[in-house]
Amino acid sequence: KREENKGRDRFWEMKGSKMGSITGTTQAENKEAAENAQAAKGRDDDRPDVVGADGEIDFKAGAKFAEHMKGSKASAQSEFAKTKTIKEQREFLPVYGCREDLMHVIRENQIVVVVGETGSGKTTQMTQYMHEEGYSTFGMVGCTQPRRVAAMSVAKRVSEEMGCELGKEVGYAIRFEDCTGPDTIIKYMTDGVLLRETLREPDLNMYSCIIMDEAHERSLHTDVLFGILKKVVARRRDFKLIVTSATLNAEKFSNFFGSVPVFHIPGRTFPVDILYSKTPVEDYVEAAVKQALTVHLSSGPGDILIFMTGQEEIETVTYTLEERVEQLMSEGTCPPLNVLPIYSQLPSDLQAKIFQDAEDGNRKCIVSTNIAETSLTLDGVMYVIDSGYCKLSVFNPRMGMNALQVFPCAQAAVNQRSGRAGRTGPGTCYRLYTEMAFKHEMLVSTVPEIQRTNLGNVVLLLKSLNVDNLLDFDFMDPPPQENILNSMYSLWILGALDNTGGLTKLGSKMVEFPVDPPLAQMLIKAEETGCSNEMLTVVAMLSVPSVWFRPKDREEESDAAREKFFVPESDHLTLLNVYQQWKNNGYRNDWCNKHFIQGKGLKKGREVRAQLMDIMKQQKIPLVSCGQDWDVCRRSIAAAYFHQAARLKGVGEYVNARNGMPCHLHPSSALYGLGYTPDYVVYHELIMTSKEYMQCVTAVEPHWLAEFGPMFFTLKESHSSMLKSKAKRKEDKAKMEAEMQAKRDEEAQLQEAQ
Numbered sequence: 222k223r224e225e226n227k228g229r230d231r232f233w234e235m236k237g238s239k240m241g242s243i244t245g246t247t248q249a250e251n252k253e254a255a256e257n258a259q260a261a262k263g264r265d266d267d268r269p270d271v272v273g274a275d276g277e278i279d280f281k282a283g284a285k286f287a288e289h290m291k292g293s294k295a296s297a298q299s300e301f302a303k304t305k306t307i308k309e310q311r312e313f314l315p316v317y318g319c320r321e322d323l324m325h326v327i328r329e330n331q332i333v334v335v336v337g338e339t340g341s342g343k344t345t346q347m348t349q350y351m352h353e354e355g356y357s358t359f360g361m362v363g364c365t366q367p368r369r370v371a372a373m374s375v376a377k378r379v380s381e382e383m384g385c386e387l388g389k390e391v392g393y394a395i396r397f398e399d400c401t402g403p404d405t406i407i408k409y410m411t412d413g414v415l416l417r418e419t420l421r422e423p424d425l426n427m428y429s430c431i432i433m434d435e436a437h438e439r440s441l442h443t444d445v446l447f448g449i450l451k452k453v454v455a456r457r458r459d460f461k462l463i464v465t466s467a468t469l470n471a472e473k474f475s476n477f478f479g480s481v482p483v484f485h486i487p488g489r490t491f492p493v494d495i496l497y498s499k500t501p502v503e504d505y506v507e508a509a510v511k512q513a514l515t516v517h518l519s520s521g522p523g524d525i526l527i528f529m530t531g532q533e534e535i536e537t538v539t540y541t542l543e544e545r546v547e548q549l550m551s552e553g554t555c556p557p558l559n560v561l562p563i564y565s566q567l568p569s570d571l572q573a574k575i576f577q578d579a580e581d582g583n584r585k586c587i588v589s590t591n592i593a594e595t596s597l598t599l600d601g602v603m604y605v606i607d608s609g610y611c612k613l614s615v616f617n618p619r620m621g622m623n624a625l626q627v628f629p630c631a632q633a634a635v636n637q638r639s640g641r642a643g644r645t646g647p648g649t650c651y652r653l654y655t656e657m658a659f660k661h662e663m664l665v666s667t668v669p670e671i672q673r674t675n676l677g678n679v680v681l682l683l684k685s686l687n688v689d690n691l692l693d694f695d696f697m698d699p700p701p702q703e704n705i706l707n708s709m710y711s712l713w714i715l716g717a718l719d720n721t722g723g724l725t726k727l728g729s730k731m732v733e734f735p736v737d738p739p740l741a742q743m744l745i746k747a748e749e750t751g752c753s754n755e756m757l758t759v760v761a762m763l764s765v766p767s768v769w770f771r772p773k774d775r776e777e778e779s780d781a782a783r784e785k786f787f788v789p790e791s792d793h794l795t796l797l798n799v800y801q802q803w804k805n806n807g808y809r810n811d812w813c814n815k816h817f818i819q820g821k822g823l824k825k826g827r828e829v830r831a832q833l834m835d836i837m838k839q840q841k842i843p844l845v846s847c848g849q850d851w852d853v854c855r856r857s858i859a860a861a862y863f864h865q866a867a868r869l870k871g872v873g874e875y876v877n878a879r880n881g882m883p884c885h886l887h888p889s890s891a892l893y894g895l896g897y898t899p900d901y902v903v904y905h906e907l908i909m910t911s912k913e914y915m916q917c918v919t920a921v922e923p924h925w926l927a928e929f930g931p932m933f934f935t936l937k938e939s940h941s942s943m944l945k946s947k948a949k950r951k952e953d954k955a956k957m958e959a960e961m962q963a964k965r966d967e968e969a970q971l972q973e974a975q
């Protein structure tokens with residue numbers, strides 16, 4: 222097996238084509254794939270089929286293989302990364318072979334679309350090429366990423382390649398974290414950060430070039446940036462825009478920007494065998510664990526990559542796999558396996574682990590969200606196990622808000638996933654769904670985020686960029702009109718827009734805060750309600766990952782520790798309480814450890830708080846404190862969240878106060894199981910898993926709801942008044958739409974007159 226693998230490596234080196242071309246590499250690519258396939262022949266017999274719903278794993282076969290594995294290296298990446306210098310690694314990447322051609326096209330054109338397989342070096346190399354070509358002498362080279370993790374990890378890698386300290390010449394910026402300095406010439410950032418920068422400097426004068434990376438992902442912010450950057454290019458002749466895409470749907474990008482050239486980086490991918498489940502899988506979490514074990518015990522070297530939808534599942538898979546491997550190891554029937562989770566909320570030092578070589582060359586098994594679909598390049602993966610599902614934030618018109626929901630992936634997405642197995646050599650992808658499901662139940666490509674989510678933030682931003690009529694904005698795929706109107710309606714409820722859809726004073730203040738509109742509104746209004754100091758902490762704590770530490774095996778102990786902080790009527794105030802106690806204890810880390818609290822999370826919360834406080838100062842919003850008067854705080858929370866209220870109905874059951882949809886207290890809530898169930902609550906967000914759960918809940922008085930949300934609530938909610946308020950709501954919305962239409966007509970007349 223080892224010999225075979227060596228041969229494959231050599232083959233791979235030989236195949237590195239040195240030619241680049243502007244279009245039409247498809248044929249060459251096909252030929253290459255066919256040649257690669259030839260090399261992979263003869264391996265087909267010894268591969269196990271995917272585990273179905275009731276599939277069993279033959280551990281005996283595994284035991285034999287374990288013998289074989291002893292002393293052999295399972296991580297295919299290690300050899301290459303260890304033995305080659307950084308320079309050699311850089312020169313080995315496919316993009317290096319066509320560097321001159323690529324730079325030529327960029328010199329000749331202001332906008333270029335670049336297409337290349339994941340791992341061809343787009344993200345890490347193109348910024349450096351631009352710098353080396355001198356573009357950084359009159360501005361920074363910026364590169365946007367839809368995901369924070371990618372921005373951070375890539376910046377770190379590039380700083381290593383350039384031999385400088387992260388944050389100096391090479392830096393990154395994500396929300397609430399700016400790791401750049403006066404020397405920074407290459408800056409990685411999330412697309413959201415760049416979008417905010419256009420507010421301050423519409424021409425982006427500090428940049429000579431922007432690489433919009435991962436454009437195929439069509440994140441909300443990337444889609445908005447498309448329209449904005451297109452204008453920047455028109456205004457600034459010295460500005461370069463590069464749009465990269467991992468897939469071949471680049472024509473659309475090219476057309477949007479006016480038929481700009483598309484540059485293809487020749488691929489160097491290996492064929493991937495795709496194995497489908499024979500029967501529908503009932504529990505893909507369990508099936509993934511089984512399949513990973515089967516691969517580990519009976520397949521040759523190479524790392525495993527498992528795709529799950531979110532943190533909870535990832536933790537379950539990680540834990541279960543570790544447990545089973547440990548058990549098998551104690552029986553002496555299994556080699557060690559390094560199981561590594563990755564998701565956006567994972568602390569960054571743990572995230573970095575997935576890029577490190579496994580100790581002793583053990584096989585790695587990375588369990589990931591769709592973050593590893595294209596944003597992260599993981600070398601050495603030869604087996605992909607795909608659940609076929611992902612979590613998407615989707616606007617739910619019935620609830621009038623976004624909710625995170627699990628959906629089947631699109632065909633394009635699962636094909637990207639399987640491609641991850643073919644980077645180092647021929648690979649295998651185990652799909653935990655049937656071929657029928659792939660063909661008939663999956664969409665061809667993912668619906669762009671802009672067409673499926675609430676656009677509250679984006680609408681606010683565009684309004685303050687003086688895009689008055691959103692229906693006229695240059696969108697690649699315009700959001701449905703209904704979506705825009707719904708988003709405008711929710712901003713109107715918060716007082717950010719007036720009846721003609723114009724930005725109010727409150728609205729323009731809200732834009733300044735890099736948080737969701739309701740939270741921004743809560744901060745601004747807390748001056749009036751008398752507790753801006755406390756709300757500042759609450760908003761900061763809501764903007765960082767959960768601070769509760771709940772280690773496996775010590776669940777009860779940590780739950781008990783957590784309960785000590787509970788403010789029985791509010792999860793928001795429980796967060797405030799933790800923060801205040803931490804502060805009273807000198808912001809000490811050992812205090813956190815003692816109480817099962819993530820010190821890092823609190824520290825981050827403190828940083829975010831400081832940043833938000835700066836914005837409050839700039840906006841001249843005074844800090845006022847209510848001391849420990851929890852009722853003042855709860856009223857302030859009600860003022861921001863009244864549109865997300867629920868009413869008690871039966872024992873422990875709530876229904877949404879606006880539309881009667883059932884929703885539940887989450888078992889982790891301070892209000893859960895304490896024998897205290899208030900009549901009315903407001904919640905921070907809704908999570909749809911097995912049920913609709915309200916996340917982060919606070920008990921409120923009904924008259925507060927009536928006070929802050931007169932468009933929804935009147936004090937005595939008899940059936941008739943409910944109908945009345947419903948009618949009023951309809952009337953308000955119609956009125957607003959009519960006023961807006963009138964404004965549009967007026968503008969149209971004006972234009973005609975001109």
Ligand code: CDP
Pocket residue numbers: 314337338339340341342343344345346374375378576595597598600
């Ligand atoms: O952007 P693209 O998918 O085309 O490739 P890339 O992210 O620039 O990755 C090129 C190479 O850089 C990969 O093969 C990895 O070996 C290496 N890399 C790394 O070691 N650590 C990272 N955080 C990112 C990339």
Ligand code: MG
Pocket residue numbers: 340343344345434595596
């Ligand atoms: Mg990339």
